[in-house]
Amino acid sequence: MAKMTLEELRKLRAGEKQALSNREIEGKEVQVIIGMGTCGIAAGAKETMDGFVNTINANGLKNVTIRQTGCMGLCYAEPTVEVKMAGMADTIYGNVDAEVAKKIVEHHIMNKRLVNKHIFDKPAADITQ
Amino acid sequence: MAIKSYVMVCGGTGCESSKADEIYRNLHKEAELQGVSEDVQIVKTGCFGFCEQGPIVKVLPSDHFYVQVVPEDAKEIIAEDILKGRAVSRLLYKEGNLTEVKRTDGEDIKFYQKQLRIVLRNCGLINPENVNEYIARDGYQALEKALFDMSGDDIIEELKKSGLRGRGGAGFPTWMKWNFSKQVETDVKYVACNADEGDPGAYMDRSVLEGDPHSVIEAMTIAGKCVGANLGIIYIRAEYPLAINRLETAMEQARDLGLLGKDILGSGYDFDIELRLGAGAFVCGEETALLQSVEGNRGMPTPKPPFPAVEGLWAKPTVINNVETYANIPVIINKGGDWFAQFGTEKSKGTKVFALTGKVQNSGLVEVPMGSTLRDIVFDIGGGIRNGKKFKAVQTGGPSGGVITEEYLDLPLDFDSLLSIGSMMGSGGMIVMDEDDCIVDVARFYMDFCVEESCGKCSPCRIGTRKLLDYLEKITKGQGTMEDLEHMERIGTHMHKAALCMLGGSAANPILSTLKAFREEYIEHIQEGKCRAGKCKALVHYEIVADKCIGCTVCARKCPVNCITGEKKKPHIIDQDACIKCGQCYEGCKFNAIVIK
Numbered sequence: 001m002a003k004m005t006l007e008e009l010r011k012l013r014a015g016e017k018q019a020l021s022n023r024e025i026e027g028k029e030v031q032v033i034i035g036m037g038t039c040g041i042a043a044g045a046k047e048t049m050d051g052f053v054n055t056i057n058a059n060g061l062k063n064v065t066i067r068q069t070g071c072m073g074l075c076y077a078e079p080t081v082e083v084k085m086a087g088m089a090d091t092i093y094g095n096v097d098a099e100v101a102k103k104i105v106e107h108h109i110m111n112k113r114l115v116n117k118h119i120f121d122k123p124a125a126d127i128t129q
Numbered sequence: 130m131a132i133k134s135y136v137m138v139c140g141g142t143g144c145e146s147s148k149a150d151e152i153y154r155n156l157h158k159e160a161e162l163q164g165v166s167e168d169v170q171i172v173k174t175g176c177f178g179f180c181e182q183g184p185i186v187k188v189l190p191s192d193h194f195y196v197q198v199v200p201e202d203a204k205e206i207i208a209e210d211i212l213k214g215r216a217v218s219r220l221l222y223k224e225g226n227l228t229e230v231k232r233t234d235g236e237d238i239k240f241y242q243k244q245l246r247i248v249l250r251n252c253g254l255i256n257p258e259n260v261n262e263y264i265a266r267d268g269y270q271a272l273e274k275a276l277f278d279m280s281g282d283d284i285i286e287e288l289k290k291s292g293l294r295g296r297g298g299a300g301f302p303t304w305m306k307w308n309f310s311k312q313v314e315t316d317v318k319y320v321a322c323n324a325d326e327g328d329p330g331a332y333m334d335r336s337v338l339e340g341d342p343h344s345v346i347e348a349m350t351i352a353g354k355c356v357g358a359n360l361g362i363i364y365i366r367a368e369y370p371l372a373i374n375r376l377e378t379a380m381e382q383a384r385d386l387g388l389l390g391k392d393i394l395g396s397g398y399d400f401d402i403e404l405r406l407g408a409g410a411f412v413c414g415e416e417t418a419l420l421q422s423v424e425g426n427r428g429m430p431t432p433k434p435p436f437p438a439v440e441g442l443w444a445k446p447t448v449i450n451n452v453e454t455y456a457n458i459p460v461i462i463n464k465g466g467d468w469f470a471q472f473g474t475e476k477s478k479g480t481k482v483f484a485l486t487g488k489v490q491n492s493g494l495v496e497v498p499m500g501s502t503l504r505d506i507v508f509d510i511g512g513g514i515r516n517g518k519k520f521k522a523v524q525t526g527g528p529s530g531g532v533i534t535e536e537y538l539d540l541p542l543d544f545d546s547l548l549s550i551g552s553m554m555g556s557g558g559m560i561v562m563d564e565d566d567c568i569v570d571v572a573r574f575y576m577d578f579c580v581e582e583s584c585g586k587c588s589p590c591r592i593g594t595r596k597l598l599d600y601l602e603k604i605t606k607g608q609g610t611m612e613d614l615e616h617m618e619r620i621g622t623h624m625h626k627a628a629l630c631m632l633g634g635s636a637a638n639p640i641l642s643t644l645k646a647f648r649e650e651y652i653e654h655i656q657e658g659k660c661r662a663g664k665c666k667a668l669v670h671y672e673i674v675a676d677k678c679i680g681c682t683v684c685a686r687k688c689p690v691n692c693i694t695g696e697k698k699k700p701h702i703i704d705q706d707a708c709i710k711c712g713q714c715y716e717g718c719k720f721n722a723i724v725i726k
């Protein structure tokens with residue numbers, strides 16, 4: 001790489017920051033938890049995850065962590081995603097493909113509006129325990 | 130494809146020696162085989178500090194913290210954690226004793242909870258061999274400020290506000306040192322970094338250089354800009370090959386990007402750094418001896434004043450600071466001196482990294498705010514004493530420090546409080562002792578070290594350390610007298626005043642402090658010929674308790690000098706004259722039939 005000027009260093013930092021901030025957990029107010037059990041993966045949860053990562057990066061959001069989890073018992077509605085953030089009830093979305101993922105980021109996370117068509121109830125308490 | 134998970138493998142020396150490198154390679158191989166190499170980034174990072182449980186692997190962002198990983202676990206980590214997002218529970222760290230199985234994620238581990246990481250901020254988080262990752266963590270932002278927005282005086286003012294004191298041992302205010310150098314008007318000045326780390330038991334400097342080398346490079350460049358120097362020298366011990374390697378890589382990357390070398394970032398300021406390898410003599414960590422060694426002379430201290438900041442390398446002003454001191458600088462410049470000064474005690478600001486070793490459950494590197502207590506460090510973070518034994522003392526400051534006893538467990542630790550109880554901060558080595566450690570033997574160990582390491586230039590140190598060792602050896606052999614104790618105290622006090630450097634000046638500290646805190650143990654050795662910990666060989670003997678011995682013959686077979694005799698299934702006997710007190714029979718006996726007396 002060639003020698004940088006001050007501006008180039010700042011640009012490089014800004015770009016790298018986003019990439020690295022995905023690793024951090026502290027100070028993240030929004031959690032996106034994607035069901036990546038066998039059922040979720042079979043239903044395309046990996047594309048869903050890509051959808052989240054890409055939209056979050058494209059919008060430069062720094063306060064979101066993406067976590068994976070196992071199957072939450074809603075196998076018929078996979079891929080499922082739970083979004084937890086301040087000011088919104090914990091919400092479970094089902095049948096989330098990359099398109100829906102984009103919507104969830106833009107509506108739910110950025111504008112605090114639910115994506116109604118994809119909301120599911122939490123499975124019975126005894127299953128989640 | 131975007132990266133979704135990160136697997137951080139510890140690349141510190143401790144973990145590398147337990148196959149971390151193979152784990153790293155296996156993880157790559159498995160990611161490839163299982164078709165996820167595009168989704169996961171596998172990073173070799175600096176020391177996590179939790180060396181007791183290494184090799185460590187951490188998966189982000191799920192924050193699963195795996196301990197004692199072996200290369201064969203790579204397959205399962207990729208298959209479960211990366212592919213399915215499930216933790217590999219058998220590898221998760223279990224807190225508390227091993228029967229009570231409570232599993233934890235990274236953030237919940239007690240080892241980290243009481244810690245505050247400023248110096249180690251990037252260790253375990255970034256890949257030390259990739260400058261971009263350092264830059265992403267606000268790296269070289271402080272340098273931007275120092276080059277374009279701040280004058281030398283502004284920088285010194287910020288350091289003054291921060292209250293930063295040198296972490297190499299003496300705790301000298303960093304801003305004053307820089308200011309002395311800055312005020313000298315001359316053509317050439319130097320900036321030096323002390324990475325000699327000679328204190329047995331301390332390894333925080335090595336971990337910073339291995340895990341976050343750019344932080345030191347950036348700080349030295351800031352120091353150079355501040356005082357008006359164009360060349361920096363890092364004096365690092367040759368026994369630290371990985372740190373040397375990472376530093377060289379980092380310096381090369383910084384040069385390529387124009388962060389080091391001519392006309393840094395187009396500012397017109399030139400600064401470069403050279404490495405000098407030390408041969409591992411303890412005295413070469415002393416700043417004036419270090420500078421002699423850099424100049425190509427034999428590493429021996431010179432009288433102060435003149436202080437290096439005014440007249441150092443080739444008689445030019447030389448700012449010399451310790452690795453950990455430097456690692457604090459970029460953060461102070463970025464966040465401001467006031468931010469830094471909110472942590473710590475009135476006279477010691479910020480944090481201190483301690484290398485916790487000895488008889489403690491979780492040995493490792495811990496960074497805590499100044500003013501934390503020994504109880505926080507040894508019991509909360511360190512998990513208490515191993516094998517349910519009783520706490521006896523902690524040695525801080527290595528061969529120049531002293532012991533801290535139970536009564537000071539709740540004393541807030543900082544530079545001044547440690548001095549007030551006859552120890553010192555030193556570089557931050559902390560060796561925990563339990564009831565099985567003999568205090569006289571510990572003092573003898575450190576004095577033996579000082580005798581070896583004394584450079585011999587001044588007689589108080591050369592002769593003093595030898596005399597003190599003679600007395601201690603006499604006592605451990607049961608031949609000491611009560612007068613010897615007074616002689617030791619007198620010699621030690623005189624050495625403190627007369628020695629040329631603090632190697633000799635503080636060499637007697639371990640003796641003086643143990644004489645104060647554990648005098649009765651010295652007296653036991655002298656008057657009763659007894660070593661309560663069973664460590665001083667001349668004072669103990671092993672006996673077989675006839676009632677308990679079932680005649681299994683294990684001890685007789687273990688004995689290297691064949692001094693144990695007896696018929697099968699009948700009590701055995703030790704021939705005391707022939708016994709060399711190696712203790713093998715004692716350790717081998719399954720029936721507790723052998724006792725130390």
Ligand SMILES: Cc1cc2nc3c(=O)[nH]c(=O)nc-3n(C[C@H](O)[C@H](O)[C@H](O)COP(=O)(O)O)c2cc1C
Nearest residue numbers: 295296297323326327414415416450451454631632
């Ligand atoms: C015998 C002896 C050994 C020392 N060893 C080291 C060392 O290994 N590393 C270090 O940074 N300072 C060591 N010091 C302290 C240095 O002389 C000096 O105080 C320090 O490098 C100053 O840096 P600081 O102000 O950042 O602490 C040693 C001092 C003595 C007397």
